[in-house]
Amino acid sequence: MLSLRVHGQVTSERLAAAPSEPQNWLTYSGNYSSTRYSPLNQITPANVKNLKLQWVYQSPVAGNWQTTPLVVDGMMYITQRLNDVVALDAATGRAFWIYRYTPAQDRVVCCGANNRGLGILGDTLFMGTLDAQLIAIDRKTGRAIWKTEVASTKTGYSITHAPLVVKNKVIVGVGGGEYGIRGFIAAYDAMTGREAWRFYTIPAPGEPGSETWERCPPEAKSFCDPEAWKHGGGSIWMTGSYDPRLNLTYWGTGNVGPDYNGAQRPGDNLYTASIVALDADTGTLKWHYQFTPHDVYDYDSVQVPVLVDNWAGSRVNVVTWANRNGNFYVLDRETGRFLLGKPFVKVNWMSEFDERGRPKQTPQPEGQPTYPGNQGGTNWYSPSFSQRTGLFYVSAWEDYASIYAPASSQYKEGTNFVGGGPRNLTAVPGAPGLGRSPINTWTEAAGHGAVIALDPATGREKWKFTMTDVTDSGLLTTGADLLFTGGREGYFQALDARTGSLLWKTNLGAAINSGPISYRVGNRQYVSIVSGLSLFVFALDE
Numbered sequence: 324m325l326s327l328r329v330h331g332q333v334t335s336e337r338l339a340a341a342p343s344e345p346q347n348w349l350t351y352s353g354n355y356s357s358t359r360y361s362p363l364n365q366i367t368p369a370n371v372k373n374l375k376l377q378w379v380y381q382s383p384v385a386g387n388w389q390t391t392p393l394v395v396d397g398m399m400y401i402t403q404r405l406n407d408v409v410a411l412d413a414a415t416g417r418a419f420w421i422y423r424y425t426p427a428q429d430r431v432v433c434c435g436a437n438n439r440g441l442g443i444l445g446d447t448l449f450m451g452t453l454d455a456q457l458i459a460i461d462r463k464t465g466r467a468i469w470k471t472e473v474a475s476t477k478t479g480y481s482i483t484h485a486p487l488v489v490k491n492k493v494i495v496g497v498g499g500g501e502y503g504i505r506g507f508i509a510a511y512d513a514m515t516g517r518e519a520w521r522f523y524t525i526p527a528p529g530e531p532g533s534e535t536w537e538r539c540p541p542e543a544k545s546f547c548d549p550e551a552w553k554h555g556g557g558s559i560w561m562t563g564s565y566d567p568r569l570n571l572t573y574w575g576t577g578n579v580g581p582d583y584n585g586a587q588r589p590g591d592n593l594y595t596a597s598i599v600a601l602d603a604d605t606g607t608l609k610w611h612y613q614f615t616p617h618d619v620y621d622y623d624s625v626q627v628p629v630l631v632d633n634w635a636g637s638r639v640n641v642v643t644w645a646n647r648n649g650n651f652y653v654l655d656r657e658t659g660r661f662l663l664g665k666p667f668v669k670v671n672w673m674s675e676f677d678e679r680g681r682p683k684q685t686p687q688p689e690g691q692p693t694y695p696g697n698q699g700g701t702n703w704y705s706p707s708f709s710q711r712t713g714l715f716y717v718s719a720w721e722d723y724a725s726i727y728a729p730a731s732s733q734y735k736e737g738t739n740f741v742g743g744g745p746r747n748l749t750a751v752p753g754a755p756g757l758g759r760s761p762i763n764t765w766t767e768a769a770g771h772g773a774v775i776a777l778d779p780a781t782g783r784e785k786w787k788f789t790m791t792d793v794t795d796s797g798l799l800t801t802g803a804d805l806l807f808t809g810g811r812e813g814y815f816q817a818l819d820a821r822t823g824s825l826l827w828k829t830n831l832g833a834a835i836n837s838g839p840i841s842y843r844v845g846n847r848q849y850v851s852i853v854s855g856l857s858l859f860v861f862a863l864d865e
Contacts, residue, residue, distance in 0.1 A: 332445045333395055335490050339567045345802075346843035348394040351440045351485035352705060353840065355565040356630035359707040361841040364802035365848035366863060371805060371817045371827045373863055377849065378416035380409070380858040384436075387836045388853050391440045391485065391705075391797075393448075394842040399851075400462065401858065402438040406452045408460055414844040416860065420465030426454040430476040431737045432483075433501040439562070439837075440485030442493055444513050449493045451482025457495055457511055471516035473497060478736050479504050485562045489572060489603045492519055496559020500577040500623070503740035506557030508574055508599075510606060520606030524557030524576045524594045531608070537590035544586075546731040551588035554734045556580035557595045561625040561703050565603060566640070569657055572603045573630075573642055577623040581742030584619070584729040591616040596624045598642065600659060610659030612680065615648050619686075619729065620672060621697055621745070622648040629708050629715065630656060635780035643779050645706050645717040647699030648672065650682075651782045665782030667775055668700035668721050692724035696770070697745040698757065698793075705797030705838040711804055712820050714785055715777045718794045718808065723770030724748040757793075765792045765811075774798065774808055776823060786823035797838020799850070807850055809835025815852050815859070831859055 331337075333349060341347070341354040345362040353359050366374065382388055384404040392401040399413040408422040432453050442449040447468060448460040454476035459468040473495060474480035479502025487494045492510040500506065506524040511517065526532040536555070539547035548554075558577035565572045579588060579595035596615040599608055615622045624646055634641040634653060641662065644652040649670040653663035661680025671694045673682040687693050704718040730743035747757065750768030772794030776785040796809035806820040815835060816828035833855025841850045851860045 331396070333443045335444065335488070338444070338488060347396065348392065348840045348842050349443065350393075350487070351391050351562040352564070352627055355567065357564040357627045358629055358710070359705050359798060359838060360709050360800045362802040363841050363843055363848045366801065366805065366850065367803040368805060368819055368826055370863060374827060374850070374861045375864055377860045377862050379860070380411060380416050380418070382856045382858075385856060387435055387437065388856060389437050389439050389837050390853060391838055392840060392851060392858070393441050393443055394840070395443065397844050398462075400441055400443070400448055402440055402450060404438065405436045406438055406450065408441065408448060408450055408465070410462065410465060413842060413849065414847070422460050422465045422467065424452060424458060426452050427476055430454040430481065431479045431499070431502055432481045433499060437483045439483060442486035442488040444488045444491075444493070447513065449486045449488065449513070451484065451486055451495050453481050453483070455480040455482055455497060457482065457486070457493065457516065459513070459516060469516040471511060471518070473509060478502070483560050487562050487565065487572065488513065489565050492603070494563070494572060494603075496574060498558045498560040498577075500556035500558035500580055501582065501739055501741055502737060503554030503556070503580045503734045504558060505553060505555060506559060506576065508559055508601065508606070522599070522601055522606040522608060524559070524599065525552050525555035526593065527552065532593035535591040535593040536588070539589060546587050547589065548587045548734070554580050554740060555588070555592060555595065559625065561627055564628045564630050566630060566656060570603050571600045571609055571656070573598055573600050573628040573656070575625040575628060577625050578621045579618050581732040581740050582621045583727055583744060584732055584742030585617055586729070587731060587742065592618070596622055598624065598628060598644065598654070600656070612654055612659050612661065614646050614650070614652065616681065620648070620693060620727065622646070622699060625703060626701060627705050629706055631708055631779055634662070643708065643715055645701050645715070645777075647695075647702055649695040649700035651715070651777055653779060653782075663782055667717065667777060667782070667784065668719055669694040670700070690726060692726050692748040694724045695720060696723040696725035696747055698723070702795070704795055707798040707800045707806070708779070709800040709804070709820055711802065712800070713779070714820070715779045716798050716800065716806060716820070717775050717777065718796055718798060719773045719775050720770050720793050721773050723793070767791055772810055774806065774818065774823070776820075788818055788823045788825065796835045799839040799841060801841055807839040807852070809839070809852055809854065811835070813854060815839075815854065831855070831857070
């Protein structure tokens with residue numbers, strides 16, 4: 324293990340002013356607005372075809388690697404499965420140290436051993452773990468400073484997202500919606516690890532929102548849980564955003580529990596499938612908006628909130644959101660007022676919005692497909708907003724549907740609690756499903772991926788780049804009007820952010836399940852992406 328000589332500390336002021344440091348990547352989404360936009364412009368539409376591989380770091384652990392690195396003054400910090408942290412030279416890939424943490428053997432975790440990244444403040448890195456711990460790590464030496472238990476992993480709690488650091492607090496939420504947790508977001512003192520505040524995404528009886536967990540009917544025809552809120556889900560598994568002027572932090576919440584059987588949990592089930600705006604100092608709820616009331620489709624609303632100023636020239640600052648339920652939304656980020664909702668993929672679970680933004684739901688007949696399918700019109704993959712083009716970009720799944728079959732589900736601690744399940748609509752019997760082998764036998768008849776550019780003022784599509792397979796890749800836009808993305812086909816590609824034209828691509832040999840970033844060391848711009856078990860870094864020749 325080598326200790327590092329680091330430059331200036333990463334203060335809260337630097338985090339708030341991250342866009343003024345384009346050479347660095349200081350938060351999971353690049354800045355507090357979560358735009359995934361880099362002002363760097365050395366790599367252009369004219370020369371992107373000359374990108375060359377500079378170095379590769381290979382992870383020793385198999386599985387979907389979903390990390391986004393941080394880059395600070397020439398150093399890169401990444402997480403790798405299960406819960407390791409690695410310090411690398413951002414220009415050469417040389418490893419300086421590895422911090423290894425082994426999660427509890429009896430952990431209960433949904434959906435893979437994922438960790439999506441780190442937070443940073445001063446000379447300290449922060450990582451959430453699969454067994455629901457929050458760990459502070461010295462970025463110079465790779466040694467742990469403190470460790471705090473956020474929740475009990477035996478009951479299904481975990482942390483898979485990158486922490487959000489605001490002022491002197493480290494904010495995280497808990498995963499585990501498929502195990503009947505009661506979700507929450509909590510803030511911890513960055514120096515000591517002590518909890519500063521906690522906001523439950525599922526209100527207890529008597530708290531605001533609890534009225535949306537309605538009483539069971541007197542003569543229910545099927546099982547109805549009179550205390551459904553205790554296992555109501557509302558997990559957090561993607562990093563939120565922050566508006567320093569309003570001092571509000573915005574987080575998307577996951578599915579209700581059980582996922583598919585709405586009969587046993589009557590009501591809208593707040594604050595699941597919602598955005599919550601919290602006071603960053605106290606955790607007090609300022610406003611909320613529920614994207615999918617009484618969700619029965621597993622339409623987690625954990626997508627990254629993207630903050631856009633002066634929406635459509637109105638001087639209103641907004642939250643923009645491409646939701647798993649297939650709709651693009653615009654909300655006033657000070658009040659939560661609904662401004663726009665429009666489908667960006669095929670949607671048939673609803674038909675329209677009322678004047679307050681509540682969807683008119685149109686449940687499909689038994690055995691008939693619901694669009695979008697269970698994985699959604701998009702999912703956790705990071706979107707991007709370019710300040711230069713004024714467009715919002717989203718990785719989407721098109722022409723994809725599921726057929727749902729709800730069932731009663733009794734809660735048992737630490738076990739799966741979903742209430743039935745979906746099956747994907749297939750064009751012909753025996754067609755490949757999402758859980759297919761590494762050999763790509765996908766057929767576009769079951770759905771396909773796309774990058775869609777939307778006008779945030781109207782929600783209308785400006786252009787679309789279509790893929791054969793579906794995509795789990797995040798997006799990056801740059802100051803030279805480039806858009807970088809990947810996909811399950813293994814291609815890493817650069818598009819013209821104004822037109823969607825393909826300018827360059829290379830095959831990295833494995834599915835891409837993370838988002839690209841860009842940074843600069845010296846006078847050289849780099850672009851990095853994870854594919855399979857490797858982190859690839861590209862630049863132009865010097």
